[in-house]
Amino acid sequence: MASSIHDLARHLNISIGTVSRALNGRADVNADTRQRVLEAARTLNYSPNQSGRSLRQGATHSIAFMLQPHPGDQQYGEPFFIPFLIGLQAKLAESGLDLIVVMGAPGDYQQERLRRVVETRRADAVVLAWTRREDERIDYLTQAGFPFATLGRSRSGAKSYPSLDLDFEKAGADAVDRLVARGHRRIAAIRPSLNLNFGYLFLDGYRKALRRHGIEVDPELIASGFINEAGGYEVTPQVMRSKDPPTAIIFNNDAMALGGCKALAEMGIRPGHDMAVTVIVDTPLCRYFSPALTAFRPALEPMGQRLAEMLLASIPAFAGPEGPRIMREVWPLELVARDSD
Amino acid sequence: MASSIHDLARHLNISIGTVSRALNGRADVNADTRQRVLEAARTLNYSPNQSGRSLRQGATHSIAFMLQPHPGDQQYGEPFFIPFLIGLQAKLAESGLDLIVVMGAPGDYQQERLRRVVETRRADAVVLAWTRREDERIDYLTQAGFPFATLGRSRSGAKSYPSLDLDFEKAGADAVDRLVARGHRRIAAIRPSLNLNFGYLFLDGYRKALRRHGIEVDPELIASGFINEAGGYEVTPQVMRSKDPPTAIIFNNDAMALGGCKALAEMGIRPGHDMAVTVIVDTPLCRYFSPALTAFRPALEPMGQRLAEMLLASIPAFAGPEGPRIMREVWPLELVARDSD
DNA sequence: TGTGTTCTCGTAAACGTTTACGGAAAAACG
DNA sequence: CGTTTTTCCGTAAACGTTTACGAGAACACA
Numbered sequence: 180m181a182s183s184i185h186d187l188a189r190h191l192n193i194s195i196g197t198v199s200r201a202l203n204g205r206a207d208v209n210a211d212t213r214q215r216v217l218e219a220a221r222t223l224n225y226s227p228n229q230s231g232r233s234l235r236q237g238a239t240h241s242i243a244f245m246l247q248p249h250p251g252d253q254q255y256g257e258p259f260f261i262p263f264l265i266g267l268q269a270k271l272a273e274s275g276l277d278l279i280v281v282m283g284a285p286g287d288y289q290q291e292r293l294r295r296v297v298e299t300r301r302a303d304a305v306v307l308a309w310t311r312r313e314d315e316r317i318d319y320l321t322q323a324g325f326p327f328a329t330l331g332r333s334r335s336g337a338k339s340y341p342s343l344d345l346d347f348e349k350a351g352a353d354a355v356d357r358l359v360a361r362g363h364r365r366i367a368a369i370r371p372s373l374n375l376n377f378g379y380l381f382l383d384g385y386r387k388a389l390r391r392h393g394i395e396v397d398p399e400l401i402a403s404g405f406i407n408e409a410g411g412y413e414v415t416p417q418v419m420r421s422k423d424p425p426t427a428i429i430f431n432n433d434a435m436a437l438g439g440c441k442a443l444a445e446m447g448i449r450p451g452h453d454m455a456v457t458v459i460v461d462t463p464l465c466r467y468f469s470p471a472l473t474a475f476r477p478a479l480e481p482m483g484q485r486l487a488e489m490l491l492a493s494i495p496a497f498a499g500p501e502g503p504r505i506m507r508e509v510w511p512l513e514l515v516a517r518d519s520d
Numbered sequence: 521m522a523s524s525i526h527d528l529a530r531h532l533n534i535s536i537g538t539v540s541r542a543l544n545g546r547a548d549v550n551a552d553t554r555q556r557v558l559e560a561a562r563t564l565n566y567s568p569n570q571s572g573r574s575l576r577q578g579a580t581h582s583i584a585f586m587l588q589p590h591p592g593d594q595q596y597g598e599p600f601f602i603p604f605l606i607g608l609q610a611k612l613a614e615s616g617l618d619l620i621v622v623m624g625a626p627g628d629y630q631q632e633r634l635r636r637v638v639e640t641r642r643a644d645a646v647v648l649a650w651t652r653r654e655d656e657r658i659d660y661l662t663q664a665g666f667p668f669a670t671l672g673r674s675r676s677g678a679k680s681y682p683s684l685d686l687d688f689e690k691a692g693a694d695a696v697d698r699l700v701a702r703g704h705r706r707i708a709a710i711r712p713s714l715n716l717n718f719g720y721l722f723l724d725g726y727r728k729a730l731r732r733h734g735i736e737v738d739p740e741l742i743a744s745g746f747i748n749e750a751g752g753y754e755v756t757p758q759v760m761r762s763k764d765p766p767t768a769i770i771f772n773n774d775a776m777a778l779g780g781c782k783a784l785a786e787m788g789i790r791p792g793h794d795m796a797v798t799v800i801v802d803t804p805l806c807r808y809f810s811p812a813l814t815a816f817r818p819a820l821e822p823m824g825q826r827l828a829e830m831l832l833a834s835i836p837a838f839a840g841p842e843g844p845r846i847m848r849e850v851w852p853l854e855l856v857a858r859d860s861d
Numbered sequence: 862t863g864t865g866t867t868c869t870c871g872t873a874a875a876c877g878t879t880t881a882c883g884g885a886a887a888a889a890c891g
Numbered sequence: 892c893g894t895t896t897t898t899c900c901g902t903a904a905a906c907g908t909t910t911a912c913g914a915g916a917a918c919a920c921a
Contacts, residue, residue, distance in 0.1 A: 181641065183907060194871045199909060209869060226639040230580060231907030233571035234876045241620070261602070268623045277642060279582070280621040282609045298567040300522065301618060437808060467778060469810025524877060535901045540879060550899060572877030575906045 182223045191219055202227070238496065241277040242487075243302035245289050245316075247309055259462060259479070260308065263330065266483025267306065274491060276303075289316060297325050304490055306330065310342075312374040328490035330482070332507075333376055341489035342507050343482055347377045347459060350475045350512040351384030351429065352391075354457045358427045358520065359392050363455060366394075367418040367425035369439060371406035371432055378403065381431045381459055400425050404435065411438025419446065427455035427520065433462040436472060455520035459512070472519045475512035482510060523564045532560050543568070579837065582618040583608075583828075584643035586630050586657075588650055600803060600820070601649065604671065607824025608647065615832060617644075630657060638666050645831055647671065651683075653715040669831035671823070673848075674717055682830035683848045684823055688718045688800065691816045691853040692725030692770065693732075695798045699768045699861065700733050704796060707735075708759040708766035710780060712747035712773055719744065722772045722800055741766050745776065752779025760787065768796035768861065774803040777813060796861035800853070813860045816853035823851060 184202075188195040193212065200208045201216035219225070233239045244267065246260060268278045279302055281292050293316055296302055303326065307316055310331035317336040320327045328341040351368070358366050368385045370378040386396050399421040404414030411434065418425055419442075430436035436458045440450050450456040451470040458465050461474035489506045491497040498504065525543075529536040534553065541549045542557035560566070574580045585608065587601060609619045620643055622633050634657055637643055644667065648657055651672035658677040661668045669682040692709070699707050709726045711719040727737050740762040745755030752775065759766055760783075771777035777799045781791050791797040792811040799806050802815035830847045832838040839845065 181639075184909095185907080195908085196872075196910080197870055199907095200870085203909080205910095207869060212869085224639070226636070228575070228907050229640045229642050230571050230574035231876095232909080234569070234575050234878085234906085235908045235910085237876070239571065264621070265623055268621070277620055277622065279618055280605070280609070281618065282606055295567070298522075298565070299570045301570050464804060464808050467805050467810075468808045525879095526877080536878085537880080537902075538900055540877095541900085544879080546880090548899060553899085569877050572906095573879080575876085575908085576878045576880085578906070 181228075182225045183228065184225070186223060187216065187219050187225055190223060191215055237300075238303050239301060240275060241279050241302050242271055242490070243279045243281050243296050243305040245293060245296075245305060245307055246280050246282045247289055259460070262479035263308075263483040266480035266485075267487050268483070270484040270487030271491075274497060290319065293319065297323055303496075304328070304494060306486065306490065310344075310376050311335075312376045312379055314376075326490070326494050328486055328493065330486060331376055332380075332509075338507065339505060341486070341493045341505055343486040343489060344380075344509050345377070345460070345477050345482075346509045346511050347380035347431075348384035348387075350459050351381040352388035353384075353512075353514060354429045354459065354475070355385055355388035355392070357514070358429075358455055358457065359388075359394070361455065361520070363427040364394055365397075365400065365421075365423055365425045365427070367400040367402070367428040369411065369414060369418065369428060369430050369435060370401075370403050371410070371435065372403040373406065375406065378431055381429075385429065397421070397423075406432055406435060408434045408438035408441075411435030411440075412442045413438070415439035415442040416446070419443075419448075425454075427457070429457045429459065431459045433458055433460060433464050433472075433474070437464060437468065440468070440472075450519045457520050461512075461515055465515075466517070468519075470519045471517035473517045474515050476515050477512055478510065485510075522569075523566045524569065525566070527564060528557065528560050528566055531564060532556055578641075579644050580642060581616060582620050582643050583612055583831070584620040584622050584637050584646040586634060586637075586646060586648055587621050587623045588630055600801070603820035604649075604824040607821035607826075608828050609824070611825040611828030612832075615838060631660065634660065638664055644837075645669070645835060647827065647831065651685075651717050653717045653720055655717075667831070667835050669827055669834065671827060672717055673721075673850075679848065680846060682827070682834045682846055684827045684830060685721075685850050686718070686801070686818050686823075687850045687852050688721035688772075689725035689728075691800050692722040693729035694725075694853075694855060695770045695800065695816070696726055696729035696733070698855070699770075699796055699798065700729075700735070702796065702861070704768040705735055706738075706741065706762075706764055706766045706768070708741040708743070708769040710752065710755060710759065710769060710771050710776060711742075711744050712751070712776065713744040714747065716747065719772055726770065738762070738764075747773055747776060749775045749779035749782070752776030752781075753783045754779070756780035756783040757787070760784075760789075766795075768798070770798045770800065772800045774799055774801060774805050774813075774815070778805060778809065781809070781813075791860045798861050802853075802856055806856075807858070809860075811860045812858035814858045815856050817856050818853055819851065826851075 184195050184198050187198045197208060198216055201213040271278055281296060296305060305327045307327060308330040310329050310333040312334055314333040314335045317333050321336045321339060330343055332342050332344045355366060368382060370381055389396050400418050402414045402417045404410035430439055443450060443454060448454050456472060458472045458474035461476035465472035465474040492504050495503045525536050525539050528539045538549060539557055542554040612619055622637060646668045648668060649671040651670050651674040653675055655674040655676045658674050662677045662680060671684055673683050673685045696707060709723060711722055730737050741759050743755045743758045745751035771780055784791060784795060789795050797813060799813050799815035802817035806813035806815040833845050836844045
């Protein structure tokens with residue numbers, strides 16, 4: 180069934196070296212014999228054994244994506260990543276690279292799994308997501324000299340790796356601008372705890388925009404909770420207990436927004452009427468929720484493609500003639516106005 | 521950096537054969553030397569090179585999951601699969617297996633990608649989803665003698681592979697029973713076109729239940745459309761044009777239901793008031809839609825775990841002492857009553 | 862014809878494992 | 892003490908590639 184390079188050689192009565200060179204498009208092989216090799220490869224249904232190539236070349240031709248389910252996602256995971264993965268995979272496939280998706284158990288920090296991937300040389304590079312402000316995964320990879328790229332920025336790693344991130348800072352500021360223009364002055368911000376980096380970026384933009392409008396940043400209107408529905412549900416009442424409660428809330432995450440809306444509903448507060456609600460990262464849930472949530476939308480699939488390009492461009496073996504380059508990009512989020520603000 | 525089995529051997533001044541046997545827990549190695557080997561492996565930070573093992577053993581220690589994005593999923597893909605993948609991956613990891621996620625472009629039938637995985641021996645087995653009634657992927661894999669398991673049943677392949685499916689037939693019947701008990705007699709069914717197998721199963725259950733209640737099956741109340749929101753939007757008006765329009769609609773897919781509800785809204789028909797709406801496979805969207813959609817919920821993560829077990833049990837190399845077994849299971853869907861019916 | 866160059870190909874080593882085989886040493890047994 | 896068994900380990904081949912090296916043949920040129 181599985182025909183090897185030896186089979187081709189025997190069939191054509193030439194050496195395996197010549198077969199290999201012919202298949203790999205090397206120059207030092209007669210045009211005629213190359214034709215015969217390619218033809219035999221087709222008829223004998225040959226395709227190269229990956230393990231053999233990997234062993235010899237020291238490259239696995241696959242990239243690992245570390246997908247970390249959120250703790251508390253009992254039923255449904257992270258739809259956010261699917262379109263990103265589609266883009267990533269499509270671009271990698273163009274270079275003959277496979278995508279390995281490595282998942283940790285919800286809540287574990289992946290160090291263990293990451294280590295395994297690196298040490299067993301299962302992949303040629305990894306892609307990280309949910310970057311933290313200080314990210315030990317990044318420290319580990321840079322220290323190990325292992326190629327990687329990140330979806331999201333981090334303070335770790337001395338910027339020596341490609342990264343693609345969304346402009347949470349601008350989105351936070353845009354959200355404030357919009358709410359202020361609509362007459363709001365008491366604007367709350369709810370973001371994830373842990374030290375997920377985008378939470379900080381969002382908050383920076385939020386703070387700066389408030390100051391720009393001459394509005395004092397009130398710590399009572401800023402809260403952080405677990406990055407899931409329960410977290411939003413739990414933490415939203417905190418900002419509502421302020422002496423001067425908010426008239427608008429910006430949520431940094433769709434799940435937290437949904438939990439927050441539930442809490443609001445129980446207080447008799449209707450988003451879109453009694454409270455303006457804005458969500459920073461749009462998902463289908465925002466669209467179908469009632470009222471439909473105004474949110475900032477990322478271009479996930481193109482981002483996946485782009486990060487694949489950036490990752491490959493950073494690896495000498497894959498970079499083009501102009502040599503490896505480290506790129507860092509920040510992409511905009513697009514406002515989708517709906518009914519909740 | 522990367523220490524090999526030779527490094528260990530040199531360091532301990534023994535042969536690589538002994539090192540390998542010690543690491544693999546073979547019997548013919550002195551307990552003392554084994555200790556020393558394991559210790560050296562730890563201090564030298566050894567971990568086996570996967571390519572080397574794969575090449576020698578003829579096994580890659582990874583399983584491929586073929587994820588096919590739906591055509592028309594421009595923005596967000598298939599959240600359905602994430603929890604399934606989590607379960608699958610967790611179970612595979614217990615046996616030291618990695619999960620490779622292979623995606624095709626939306627709309628292509630994966631034959632090409634599947635072929636590549638099989639022929640380059642990138643994975644030891646594959647997991648298929650979205651099984652069709654007659655499925656060429658299954659035909660190909662059985663004919664190639666490549667191990668695989670499916671999420672979903674099919675007519676293809678002579679049942680010689682493990683499969684795990686949801687009981688769409690019973691869910692269809694249960695949905696009818698519930699609606700009949702609530703006084704409905706004109707019940708429509710909307711399912712995906714293509715020949716996705718679960719659409720047929722659902723329709724079988726629907727028909728049988730209607731007959732059981734002495735209700736004639738009216739072809740005008742059955743329609744099929746593309747399995748996305750646009751499909752539901754397009755096809756729902758068809759059943760509404762019946763001389764005797766339905767008072768209830770069962771949708772076989774969440775996205776189609778959302779599109780259908782949009783169409784209904786444009787006709788001034790309110791789900792939960794003027795029309796009972798039931799969805800067969802629950803997703804978070806059903807829960808957050810307004811009105812919240814009554815739906816049948818699968819236990820996705822356990823299903824992923826189970827299918828991993830079943831797949832491994834079917835492969836001689838991984839099956840336990842009792843030898844390989846082909847299992848086929850059908851799991852129930854649990855009704856989640858909400859506001860739409 | 863002699864020399865140098867260019868094409869083309871075969872040989873063999875190497876990548877890091879696993880494992881069948883055999884042999885030396887130790888232990889057991891008579 | 893001789894023989895058999897057991898324990899332990901080294902040797903070497905094998906998995907399927909890629910590639911450095913060298914060599915033979917053909918060719919060009921003087």
